[in-house]
Amino acid sequence: MTLRATTWQTVGPFFKIGLAWLYRDDLAAADVVGERVEITGRVFDGDGNSVPDAVLELWQANSRGKYAHPEDDQNKTLDKNFSGFGRIATDDQGRFHFTTVKPGQVPAPESSSKSGLTLAPLQAPHINVSVCTRGLLRRLVTRIYFPDESANATDFALLQVDPTRRSTLIAKRSASSTSKFDWDIVLQGPNETVFFDI
Secondary structure (H helix, E strand, O other), X not given: OOOOOOOOOOOOOOOOOOOHHHOEOEOEOOOOOOOEXXXXXXXXXOOOOEOOOOEEEEEOOOOOOOOOOOXXXXXXXXXXXXXXXXXXXXXXXXXXXEEEEOOOOOEOOOOOOEOOEXXXXXXXXXXXXXXXXXXXXXXXXXXXXXXXXXXXXXXXXXXXXXXXXXXXXXXXXXXXXXXXXXXXXXXXXXXXOOOXXX
């Protein structure tokens, strides 16, 4: 006899049981190099309801455009005060908040091309985001881009996305501060955030 998950069996919500010690919503130590930014938002389901038990994992380059990972062999300086990784949970209203530094540009994959166009060798500044929540057997992967970045126009990933949906990936600058941004995640429906197959 083999045990297999059926369509009604879902993952979680187990994220708060024994995992809270792994949460980290401040990716940047006080003396980290770069422009400090704050991002807030909410996670919504397809009906517009808040998702109170989601966990987001964040992965990004430092302000110089280098990942703290052995496979990043660029000749750029690592920042000893910046790991580039964070994990945050939504609250009862589906809200999340984290602080970090604005990432620098990293190289685009060598195979990135669309319709024969030559794209920029560097990606626009972005933060990689994985979403885990009940009902998902696999994480969802998306990105946060920053507004008013000229590199957005030539970023290989953004150019793969229908122009009418690109706004779901670009954070909005807060009216209260130039270093604060708002960015929501919608899991399904007409305003669904763009998710990438990886």
